[in-house]
Amino acid sequence: MQASQSTVDPAEIAKFEAMAAEWWDPTGKFKPLHMLNPCRLDYITAQIAAEFDRDLREPAPFQGLRILDIGCGGGLLSEPMARLGADVVGADAAAGNIPVARIHAEQSGLTIDYRHTTAEALADSGEPFDVVLNMEVVEHVAAPLDYLTACRRLLKPGGLHLCSTINRNPKSFLVAIIGAEHVMRWLPKGTHEWAKFITPSELETLLEQAGLDVVDKKGFVFNPVAWSWRLSDRDLSVNYVTASLAPSAT
Amino acid sequence: MDNPPATRIFTDMTLDSDILIVGGGLNGPVLALACAQAGLRVTVIDAQPADRFSSADFDGRSYALALTSVRLLTGLGLWQGLAPQAQPMLDIKVTDGRAGEGPSPFFMHFDHAEIEEGPMGFMIEDRHLRPALIHAVQTHPQITCRFGETVVAQDTAAGHTTLTLGNQSQLKARLLVGCDGRGSGTAARAGLRRSGWDYGQTALVCAIGHEKPHNGVAHQFFMPPGPLAILPLPGNRCSIVWSESTATAAAINALPDAQYLDALRPRFGDFLGDITLQGRRFTYPLSLSMTQALIAPRLALVGDAAHGMHPIAGQGLNAGLRDIAALAQVIADATRRGEDIGAPDVLSRYQTWRRFDNAALALATDTFNRLFSNDNSLLRAARDIGMGLVAHLPPLRRGFIREAAGLNGDLPRLMKGQPL
Numbered sequence: 119m120q121a122s123q124s125t126v127d128p129a130e131i132a133k134f135e136a137m138a139a140e141w142w143d144p145t146g147k148f149k150p151l152h153m154l155n156p157c158r159l160d161y162i163t164a165q166i167a168a169e170f171d172r173d174l175r176e177p178a179p180f181q182g183l184r185i186l187d188i189g190c191g192g193g194l195l196s197e198p199m200a201r202l203g204a205d206v207v208g209a210d211a212a213a214g215n216i217p218v219a220r221i222h223a224e225q226s227g228l229t230i231d232y233r234h235t236t237a238e239a240l241a242d243s244g245e246p247f248d249v250v251l252n253m254e255v256v257e258h259v260a261a262p263l264d265y266l267t268a269c270r271r272l273l274k275p276g277g278l279h280l281c282s283t284i285n286r287n288p289k290s291f292l293v294a295i296i297g298a299e300h301v302m303r304w305l306p307k308g309t310h311e312w313a314k315f316i317t318p319s320e321l322e323t324l325l326e327q328a329g330l331d332v333v334d335k336k337g338f339v340f341n342p343v344a345w346s347w348r349l350s351d352r353d354l355s356v357n358y359v360t361a362s363l364a365p366s367a368t
Numbered sequence: 369m370d371n372p373p374a375t376r377i378f379t380d381m382t383l384d385s386d387i388l389i390v391g392g393g394l395n396g397p398v399l400a401l402a403c404a405q406a407g408l409r410v411t412v413i414d415a416q417p418a419d420r421f422s423s424a425d426f427d428g429r430s431y432a433l434a435l436t437s438v439r440l441l442t443g444l445g446l447w448q449g450l451a452p453q454a455q456p457m458l459d460i461k462v463t464d465g466r467a468g469e470g471p472s473p474f475f476m477h478f479d480h481a482e483i484e485e486g487p488m489g490f491m492i493e494d495r496h497l498r499p500a501l502i503h504a505v506q507t508h509p510q511i512t513c514r515f516g517e518t519v520v521a522q523d524t525a526a527g528h529t530t531l532t533l534g535n536q537s538q539l540k541a542r543l544l545v546g547c548d549g550r551g552s553g554t555a556a557r558a559g560l561r562r563s564g565w566d567y568g569q570t571a572l573v574c575a576i577g578h579e580k581p582h583n584g585v586a587h588q589f590f591m592p593p594g595p596l597a598i599l600p601l602p603g604n605r606c607s608i609v610w611s612e613s614t615a616t617a618a619a620i621n622a623l624p625d626a627q628y629l630d631a632l633r634p635r636f637g638d639f640l641g642d643i644t645l646q647g648r649r650f651t652y653p654l655s656l657s658m659t660q661a662l663i664a665p666r667l668a669l670v671g672d673a674a675h676g677m678h679p680i681a682g683q684g685l686n687a688g689l690r691d692i693a694a695l696a697q698v699i700a701d702a703t704r705r706g707e708d709i710g711a712p713d714v715l716s717r718y719q720t721w722r723r724f725d726n727a728a729l730a731l732a733t734d735t736f737n738r739l740f741s742n743d744n745s746l747l748r749a750a751r752d753i754g755m756g757l758v759a760h761l762p763p764l765r766r767g768f769i770r771e772a773a774g775l776n777g778d779l780p781r782l783m784k785g786q787p788l
Contacts, residue, residue, distance in 0.1 A: 139526070144713035152713055159705040174704040177407050198706025225527035226708060227382055 131221070137214075138222040141192025150304040151194055151254075157338055157347035158253060158359070159198055162280055165334065165361050166249055169278045178203030186247040186272055188237050189255040193219040193230065199251075200228045207247070208232040209240060238264070241271040248274055252281040253359075256321070257314050266328035275367035279330055282338065282359035286315035290356045293340075318354050330362035384539045385409040385512060386709065387699075388531055390519055390554045391547030392416065394431075395671040395688045397501035399547060401444045402696035404510040405788050406703055411539060412505055413531070417516035428575045428647035429494035430607040432457065432586070432599055434686045436783035438490055440693050443782045446500055453496045455602045456487040458584035487584075491599050491607060514539075522557045522667075529666040529710065543710040545695070546669045547688075550657045550676035558664040564657035564676070569594045570617035572610040573650040575601060576632075579641025582606060589635065596635055605646055610635070611654065621651050662719040666710040668695055693780035694721045700788050721778065 144152040163174055172179040181203035187196040190208030192215065200206045200223070208219055213234045223230045233240075237252075250269050259265045269279055284294050291312050298304045316324070322332050337350035338357035347357075387403050389396045392414030400410040433441070433454075441447040505511045514533070521532040522544060531539045546554030555562070571594075587598040594611030601607055610632065612620060620631050625645050636643060657676040662669050671688025695718045702714045782788055 135526075142711075144711070144716070155713075156705060156707070159707065163705055175407070197708070200706075201708070202706040222526075227527060 130217075134217045134221045137218040138192060138225070141194070141218060142222060148192070148194070150298065151191075153340075153345075154338060154347050154357070155194055157349060158195070158282065161336060161338075161349055161359055162195070162251065162253075163198075163202070165280060166278060169361075169363075170248065174202075180204035183248045184246070185249040185251065186240070187251045187253075188269070189253070189258075190219060190232065191215050193222055193232070195251055195253060196230050196232070197223060197226055197228055200230050201226075204249075206230045207240075207245075209235050209237070211236050237268040237272065241268040245272070246274040247272050247277060249278045249280070252279060254282055254284075256281060257283045257310065257316060262316065263324055263327055266324055266330070270329045270364055273364035275364060277364045279325075279362045279364065280359065281321070281325070281362070282357065283321060284310065284315045284357055285355055286312065286317050286320075287355065290315055293356045318358055318360070321360060325360065325362045330364060332360055332362045334361040335359070383528060383541050385411040385541050387411070387543045387545060388413065388529070388539055388541040389545045389547055390414075390531070391549065391673070392418075392502070392505075392513070392515055393547065393549065394498065394501060394685060395692060396545075396547035397505045398440070398444065398446075398689060399545060399670060399692045399696065400505050400511050401446070401501075401508065402440075402692055402782065402788060403699060404508055405444065406696060406700035407510075408699070408703065408709075409510050409512075411512040411514060411541070413514040413517055413519060413533070413539070415516070415518045418502055418506065418513065427495060428573065428607075428650060430575065430599070430601060431492055431494065431497060431685050432489055433492055433689075434489045435487065436693075436779060437686050437689045439785045440689055440782045443785070443788065444504075446504060450492060450496060450500055451490075453602065454490040454492045455600050456584055457489045457491060457586045457600060458487055460488060460586045460588065462588045462590070464590045491601050493601065519553060519557075522554065524665045524667070527708075541710075542666070542708060543699075543715075544667045546667065546673040547671055548673050550655075550672045552659075552669065552673035554667065555659050555669055555673055558667050560659045560661055560664055560669070562657050562659050564655055567654040567656070568614055569611045569654040570614045570621075571652040571654055572612065572617055572621060573608070573652060574610075574648070575605055575607050575646040576629075576636075577603075577605050577644045577646045579604065580639075582640060591635060598636070604640075606640070608632075608636075614653065617651060621649065625649075662691075662723055663712075663715040665712065666715075668715055668718055670695060690780070690783065691722050693782040694718060696782065696788060697780045 140146050141148055143149075166172065166180060166183070166185075167174050170180075170183060179202055180199060183204045185199045185204040185206050187193075187199065187206060187208045190196045190210050193208055196206045196208035196219065208230055210216060210219070210232070211234075216232045216234045219230070219232045223232070250272050252266075252269055256262055256265065266281070269281070273279060284290055294310055294315070295312050299307045299309060318335060322335075325332050335354060336359050337352070337354040338347050338359060339350045339353045340347050340356075386408040387400075387410045389400050389410060389412045392412050396412050396414065400412050403410050438447055441450065506513050518534040519531050520534055523530045523532075528540050528542060529544045531541075531544065533539070544554065546552050546558075548554050581604060582598075582600040584600050586600060587596075589596040589598070593613050593616060595609075596611070597609040599607045599609070611617075620628060623631065628649065629643060629645060633643065655676065657672075659669060659674050662674050670691040672684065674691070675687065677684055677687065698714060698718045698721070699709050702709050702711075707714055
């Protein structure tokens with residue numbers, strides 16, 4: 119990674135540094151992701167710790183785990199996983215995100231394997247992972263079942279798949295499309311297509327068809343008074359997350 | 369890249385530590401111990417050599433620790449060794465008075481028996497607290513002490529912050545914390561402006577010995593020139609914080625010990641019998657000094673570095689310890705999530721949590737002082753009525769007791785007696 123970067127034009131590096139700063143500015147373009155991130159990380163870290171019997175109070179609790187972050191963007195989830203000691207592969211179908219994420223990881227003193235690739239291509243290459251993070255991606259793909267099947271193929275037997283998306287109902291239209299894109303302008307208009315949103319029961323069916331066993335569901339709920347997100351056992355009406363397991367070898 | 373090193377430490381080893389703390393007084397070591405408990409590596413830097421921090425003899429300085437502060441020190445494994453030297457405060461009596469006159473007919477009385485948590489706080493002497501803190505940081509495997517070294521520059525870059533010391537060596541970490549008091553060089557170097565005002569008052573601080581036992585009762589007398597706090601120490605001794613106008617304080621402080629006591633006697637009264645001076649005398653000019661923000665890029669301020677307040681009711685150290693418990697919790701939670709502890713969104717959680725509380729406390733102590741350091745007869749009547757009301761309304765009184773014990777507000781886990 120370092121060697122290939124030394125051949126990059128300095129003007130390109132400056133551009134990527136500016137883009138990295140933008141990705142990581144909690145008040146900038148990616149503010150909604152930054153606001154959601156602690157809540158997502160609370161869920162992700164708790165699920166991984168429980169599944170692989172790790173103690174988050176210990177240093178490097180995820181040491182020895184191989185984690186794939188699909189749709190890694192600037193590395194908002196890849197970096198925390200690496201900091202917790204995991205071996206992380208960050209994959210993004212948008213080529214532009216890769217050098218940006220690499221520069222930020224380097225600034226943060228972290229080693230992360232960022233690749234311009236897709237879940238399907240990675241699955242075909244046969245690299246197994248203990249954990250696949252599939253956060254806020256499935257509502258953007260053309261063929262969800264094929265995509266989720268690729269995610270399952272990426273897992274070692276008994277591996278953990280964490281998948282979050284947005285529910286499809288009148289409230290999610292109001293909150294995620296009208297609210298987030300038109301009123302608050304947190305997201306560019308057209309970021310989400312309401313018809314592609316997936317209800318929890320649809321997602322559960324898709325995950326099972328893909329060969330995954332759903333073990334947990336939680337809502338990500340925005341509290342406008344505290345101006346922050348929290349996890350909810352009951353309210354899956356807009357943003358929600360699922361944990362599912364690949365079948366074990368035995 | 370596909371074969372990363374087999375052993376990976378969760379913090380980057382090119383950094384000297386995770387956190388650099390400037391200031392090795394009281395707040396700096398406590399924060400260092402709390403962050404070390406969260407698994408982080410900490411460096412504490414102070415211009416004073418370590419041996420300058422501890423005076424073996426009683427020098428007259430002591431602190432009133434709220435119950436919540438004691439819980440914090442207990443959680444950090446410090447209180448167990450300090451408890452035998454501490455004096456529990458079982459009762460606080462607040463009286464409005466004038467030198468040479470008796471207390472007004474109304475006074476407030478706060479007894480710890482009215483709240484279930486136990487004593488409202490403990491008095492601990494500087495000569496016990498400070499060496500215990502220094503010893504704990506010097507012997508902790510995750511804490512590096514750089515005592516006797518000055519900071520000449522601080523710089524923030526993407527991913528880390530760098531401190532340059534007087535000998536031109538550099539230290540790098542994810543986060544810098546200023547625990548360097550109201551003259552904070554850390555805040556000044558970060559360009560954080562301070563605002564505040566002088567009260568025109570100076571606190572005379574000393575310890576006295578007395579004939580009769582104090583029974584663990586603390587007294588606060590509100591005198592027109594300023595409050596007089598009498599705080600119980602182990603044995604027949606009390607620590608006093610005696611506020612006067614700056615000119616009067618200077619005149620009193622210039623007096624030899626015998627005349628100093630003569631000036632104190634009419635204010636102190638004779639309820640504890642005859643009094644004698646113990647240890648040295650100190651003076652502290654009283655001023656309010658707050659920074660515009662508690663945070664800057666990769667920087668957080670704690671205690672007096674962020675908010676030097678009126679020492680009325682002994683809330684200064686306790687407010688600093690509350691900052692520490694909150695910051696340590698924000699840092700511990702961020703660490704367990706894998707977040708960058710110096711990231712702006714992480715630091716803003718600390719600022720949001722503490723800024724309102726600190727401003728409210730500074731305002732409350734300021735208002736209290738203005739209201740009580742006054743001989744206006746109308747205000748005096750209003751105070752007497754107010755105190756009479758508090759004396760007769762148990763819920764209001766319990767509210768004050770809980771405030772004195774530090775039990776009000778959104779408490780950090782370490783101050784609830786829970787693990788970090």
